[in-house]
Amino acid sequence: MTPTASSAVVLSPVTGTPRLVDPLAPHVGLEDQGLTRGDGVFETLHVLDGDPYKFDAHHARLCASARTSGLPAPSAQLCREALALGLDAAPPGSRDPFRDLGAEHSVKLSVSRGVPGGQPWAWLTVAPVPEQTFAARRGGVSVLLLERGHDPAEDSDLPWLLPGVKTLSYAVNMAAVRHARSHGAQDAIFTTSTDHRILEGATSSVVCARTAADAPPTLLTPEPSRGILPGTSQARIFDAARRHGWAVDYGPLYPQDLLTASAVWLTSSVRLAVPVTAVDGRPVPTDPALTRSLTDFLLGRDSA
Numbered sequence: 543m544t545p546t547a548s549s550a551v552v553l554s555p556v557t558g559t560p561r562l563v564d565p566l567a568p569h570v571g572l573e574d575q576g577l578t579r580g581d582g583v584f585e586t587l588h589v590l591d592g593d594p595y596k597f598d599a600h601h602a603r604l605c606a607s608a609r610t611s612g613l614p615a616p617s618a619q620l621c622r623e624a625l626a627l628g629l630d631a632a633p634p635g636s637r638d639p640f641r642d643l644g645a646e647h648s649v650k651l652s653v654s655r656g657v658p659g660g661q662p663w664a665w666l667t668v669a670p671v672p673e674q675t676f677a678a679r680r681g682g683v684s685v686l687l688l689e690r691g692h693d694p695a696e697d698s699d700l701p702w703l704l705p706g707v708k709t710l711s712y713a714v715n716m717a718a719v720r721h722a723r724s725h726g727a728q729d730a731i732f733t734t735s736t737d738h739r740i741l742e743g744a745t746s747s748v749v750c751a752r753t754a755a756d757a758p759p760t761l762l763t764p765e766p767s768r769g770i771l772p773g774t775s776q777a778r779i780f781d782a783a784r785r786h787g788w789a790v791d792y793g794p795l796y797p798q799d800l801l802t803a804s805a806v807w808l809t810s811s812v813r814l815a816v817p818v819t820a821v822d823g824r825p826v827p828t829d830p831a832l833t834r835s836l837t838d839f840l841l842g843r844d845s846a
C-alpha cells in the first residue's frame with residue numbers, strides 16, 4: 543500500500559495546540575506504545591465538501607474509547623481546529639465517478655499512549671477517498687463469514703478487554719480481510735463460533751433489509767452494544783429510517799438471515815453503504831434504490 547495522507551496535524555500533548563506537519567516525515571518515536579502495542583484509539587471520519595459528517599457521534603465514540611482505555615481525548619473544539627487546519631492544507635478531495643456526492647476526504651484521528659513515561663498525544667491525517675471505495679459503493683463486495691472465536695458479548699462487562707473500543711490494534715481485522723481476499727472474497731463478516739451469530743464486518747457494521755409489497759422496508763442489524771463496535775453509520779441510518787416510518791430492529795441475525803434478506807450492506811463512515819453481493823459464495827440480492835436511500839440517510843440528504 544502506498545501512503546495516501548495528503549496533510550497531517552499533530553496535537554502533542556492531546557490538549558496542545560494543533561500543529562500542521564509534513565505527512566510524509568516521521569513523527570512517531572520508535573518506543574511509542576501506539577506503534578509497539580497498538581495502545582491507542584482512533585476514529586475515521588468522512589468529509590464531504592469540507593463538512594465532517596457525524597462529527598459529534600465520532601467525537602463521542604473517541605471519548606468513550608479513550609475513557610475505557612484510560613487515555614485522554616482531545617476536546618471537540620481542538621479536534622475541529624485540527625480538522626480545519628488539515629483540510630486547509632490538503633488538496634481537493636476525490637469525487638465518486640458513479641454518483642458525485644461532492645469532494646470527499648477521509649480523515650483519521652488517532653490518540654496514542656505515547657512513549658513509556660511520556661505523554662499521550664494525538665494526530666490527524668487527511669487523505670482523498672480511494673478509487674476502490676468508489677468501486678465498492680458501486681459494485682458491492684462479496685464477503686466470507688469468519689468465526690471470531692468467542693462471543694464478544696461475553697466481554698461487554700470486562701473493561702480490560704476493551705469492549706466496543708475502536709483501538710489502534712486492527713491487526714486481527716486486517717488479517718480477516720486478507721484471509722477473505724485469499725479465499726476469493728473481498729471482505730469479511732465476523733460471526734460467533736458457537737451459534738454463528740452475525741457480529742460485524744472487519745471494518746464495518748452489517749445492516750440488512752427485508753421488503754414486502756406495499757409496506758415500508760424493515761432494517762435489521764446485530765445488537766450494537768454487545769461487544770461489537772457501535773457503528774455511527776448504522777446508528778445514523780436507523781435514525782433516518784425511523785423518521786421515514788421504516789421499521790428497524792436489532793439482531794440476533796444468522797447467516798440464513800443474510801441469505802434470505804432483500805439486501806445486505808456493510809456500513810461505515812467513508813465507504814457509506816456498500817452492498818453485499820455474495821455471502822460465502824452464495825449470491826445475495828442487491829437493491830440500488832435502497833442503497834441510494836441509505837446513502838442519502840447517511841448524508842442527511844433525505845427530506846424527512
Ligand code: PLP
Nearest residue numbers: 745746747771773774775810811
Ligand atoms: N465495526 C468495525 C469493526 C469498524 O472498524 C467500523 C468502522 O471502521 C465500523 C463497525 C463502522 O463504524 P462507523 O460506521 O462509525 O464508521
